[in-house]
Amino acid sequence: MITLTIDRHVVVVPANTTILEAAKTVNVEIPTLCHIDLEGTCVKSNPASCRLCVVEVDGRHNLVPACATQCRQGMVVHTSSPRVLRARKTVAELILSDHPNDCLTCPKCSDCELQRLVRRLNCRVMPYNDGEHAHRKTEITPAIKRDMDKCIYCRRCESVCNEVQTVGALGAVGRGFTTTIAPSFNKMLNETNCTYCGQCVAVCPVGALTERDYAEELIADITHPDKIVIAQTAPAVRYALGEEFNFKPGTSVTGKMVTALKDMGFDYVFDTDFGADMTIMEEGAEILDRLQKFIAGDKNVKLPIMTSCCPAWVNFYEHDYPDLLDYPSTAKSPAQMFGAVAKTYWAEKMGIPREKIVVVSIMPCLAKKYECNRDEFKVNGNPDVDYSISTRELAALIRRSNINFDSLPDSDFDKPLGESTGAGAIFGITGGVMEAALRTVYEKFTGNTLPRIEFDQVRGLDGIREATIDLNGFELRVCVVNTLGNARIIMDKLRKGELNYHVVEVMACPGGCIGGAGQPYHHGNIETLKARQRAVYAEDAGKRLRKSHENPDIQKLYKEFLGAPLSEKAHHLLHTSFYDKSIK
Amino acid sequence: MAKEMKLACNVVEQVEAICDKFGNKPNELINILHEAQNMHGYLPEEMQRIIARKLGIPASKVYGVVTFYSFFTMTPKGKHPISVCLGTACYVRGSEKLLEEIKRVLGIDVGQTTPDGNFSLDCLRCVGACGLAPVVTIGEKVYGRLQAKDIKKILDEVAAAD
Structure with a gap:
């Protein structure tokens, strides 16, 4: 075991513990941006590239990154000395100097780790924003949207795509000001072996990687007088949706979700559990x-x-x-079985022609968006599942529909596909x-x-x-x-x-x-x-x-x-x- | 970028042999890329994919390294690669004028290759022959104390020597 001092705390940790981990044990939350560690899973990225977690160590000339510096016996660490605070703020300001800063209309607004950090560091001016901005590719696939002007080079997506998923569809390209994270050989994502797992989106701290949003299609279909719009909700959605409305993680909101979908105008609400x-x-x-x-x-x-x-x-x-x-x-x-049965068995039972039915799947998944597009899952060009929206998109739609989710009563799924x-x-x-x-x-x-x-x-x-x-x-x-x-x-x-x-x-x-x-x-x-x-x-x-x-x-x-x-x-x-x- | 063409079988074998020579180790990637470029003149997509497969790493890693180091190129080099030194000594003695003249004579820009594949044009910083400034290298040969009016003649001579 190693004993060290972090601010006013004496900390005892095992060897090979980083300063960041040691600080956490005494409730000292050093800010991070590039670092992510979903403990107990293999999702981890630790490139020590953003330098936001720098701390001062007595006897060391330079500030050191807490996420990548191991504790040593007798170390004295200062996590918020004036020098550290100044450096941290400068790092954030430099990141902002090549960021579009269009936060008001960014899909990640209020859920962005950079935004949260800038607020926490009390950045009130952008002193380096007069210079040139690098311009990079934007790409929209059926599942994932890449807006690389927003990228801050934390490399989380690269780690997840290469080390965790071993797919290797995304990687760093070029050097210096023109660096970007992109598919190789100037290709688009749909020309690579990208699986659309979307884990790059799940870890992106900013709005560079987000989901392809189908909200407008959905609103058009729901308000269309001739269309029968049915929802199927995946098993994992109901335990996470509540988090978007300040419920504790792990709160099951099945009944409220069904009510919300009906209030939004879905004609039938069924269950992918079926x-x-x-x-x-x-x-x-x-x-x-x-x-x-x-x-x-x-x-x-x-x-x-x-x-x-x-x-x-x-x-x-x-x-x-x-x-x-x-x-x-x-x-x-x-989800696809459900779609196939809904547009045959259920359609026949109800006497509704296939073309009038719109099946929308509500999924915890981005690859499902791609799956809906596969030719095997279409009959004469009409997909069994028309499109898929994510748990996050559903939450956004509920908010837009003026529904007070917290106080909704519970409803049951419709029968028989519920x-x-x-x-x-x-x-x-x-x-x-x-x-x-x-x-x-x-x-x-x-x-x-x-x-x-x-x-x-x-x-x-x-x-x-x-x-x-x-x-x-x-x-x-x-x-x-x-x-x-x-x-x-x-x-x-x-x-x-x-x-x-x-x-x-x-x-x-x-x-x-x-x-x-x-x-x-x-x-x-x-x-x-x-x-x-x-x-x-x-x-x-x-x-x-x-x-x-x-x-x-x-x-x-x-x-x-x-x-x-x-x-x-x-x-x-x-x-x-x-x-x-x-x-x- | 030049249109991708399928690599000849013997080139594929040669690249694989280079990877084998370095034990197919991912940490030998830069050395392998060096040799492959030496052998073939440039590193087309297919070659990078072969190297990735042999080393058991994603092609994105190989591509990342190739695009990071300016030494590596994905454009085929000419038979006679030209490098104009823009180091301090050469620059103050007028190497920029040489560069402009070469561009004019060959009708290509820096980083490009003539359509007949004879010449490609690059810049570099210092070849260690400052006493001969301004310096241009064509292939392995170094030309020193050049003036813009010498360029046309030298290029014609090199082309004629083939």
Whole structure:
């Protein structure tokens, strides 16, 4: 252990602790900008490039960055001496000197870490703003908007894209005044292997990387007299939306959310959890099918079967593992299953022509925006899900619609596409799809009722988790993965033939969808994610039905319309194909 | 930027051999880029992708390094790369006039290559031959104490020697 002095505190910390971490233990919050550390996940960026966290250390000539300087025995640190405060302010002023400073109309306004910092440092003038400003590219993809004039070169997006997700779509280009963070070779993002996971957006401290906003389309559709606009809300949205309205992280606001959507003018409000239950019916049947073939000695059966709900993960293997496209389940994502059923089964039931229905998915995700655009999910050019808006966009729309969210009464989802189980509820968290599948697969495989519904072995936030499940003597080996860097470890092993799992779940975002790129910004605070995680499992525990195959409206859907899981009709509507999208 | 063309098979093999020579180690990236550029004259996109693949790093990392160091280029160099010294000694003795004359004669700007691929034009700061200022190098050869009127003749001679 090391003893040092930080301001008026004597601090004892283990070796290898940074001054920043040590200061935190005594409630000294040194300001940071480039630094991010979502503790317990692999989301970390520490380039020590912004210099806002500089502190003064007795006996050292220069100010040192607290985020990258390790504590030494007997060190005396001053975090707010006049020299430090002066330097910190100058650093902020220099950052502002090449920033557009159009904060009033910036999408990140009031949620911007630079803005917060400038306020905290009490910057009241911009002394260096008369010079030239560098001008860089703006790009709008179906999912992500890049406005690089706002970039402050913190390199968080670069770290996340390269080290955490190992995608490498974004990197630093050029040097000096013309530096930018961009795709290589002067390309646009949609010409790269970008998966649209959006984690670059999730960590961007300013407004350089944001989501593509579909608010105007939505307002036009809702107010259109002939259109029937229906909402489906993803499982992870309801535990995070409240944060935008000053509820504590992890507050479930399902009922208020439904009321708000109705007040905004949605004709029907349904639940993607219903789609999740459908996914389990199909994916579960696929798992059973492959397992039974494997047990019967079929040498050609592809194991492990991998989940395919996460659109960023789908993009990832289409780009980087086109030789392994036979492994993932062909089941569509819950949102797309929902869209396909809404525009067929439900449309027929209601007697509404497909063209009149607008399906809007409300997602914690940015890749879902891209997913809606995939040609496979369209019928004669009409998409099953018309477009997707993020949790943040929904919050913005609620505010715009003059709705006082805090005092809204609760409402229930509409039927029949709003009925769901606890299995559907846990889809929004890493390990949740696996657990939901296991609840159904166990009962179908063994013919017994589960003695205990919870599969604690697959829960948690670690990047790669393994478990063995006893299915009446058959040892089912499963693996749960979150973030694409961890997925790459698994896929590289699979390619080398070194993987011996039966089922693998992958989600691209840290913690799964609860840490999705469309969620309210976590600003590097892992407690926010943990609170959402607890809320998900609490919701599941409180549900009357907790297994997808027990959802009565799902049973009815199969009886009236689809037949059985993996039937021809189910294949046509609920399954998809994957394509080689590697960059040659 | 020149239009990307597919690299010849032997060039691909040579680049791969350079990567192998450095043990395909990511921390040898700059050395590998040096040799690859020496061999091929420039570093086109395809070559950077091959190097990235061999080293197991994203192409964005390779591209980042190539665009950071001004020594690396993604434009094909001419058969006879011309460098005009704009170091202090050469500059005060009129190297800027030499540069203007070369631009006029060849009809290209700094960083460009003539359409026939014969000459490319760059500037540098000091070749350590200040006694000969102003200095221009063409290929490996150093030309000193030049005046603008000498340029046309030298370029014609170099072109004729092929």
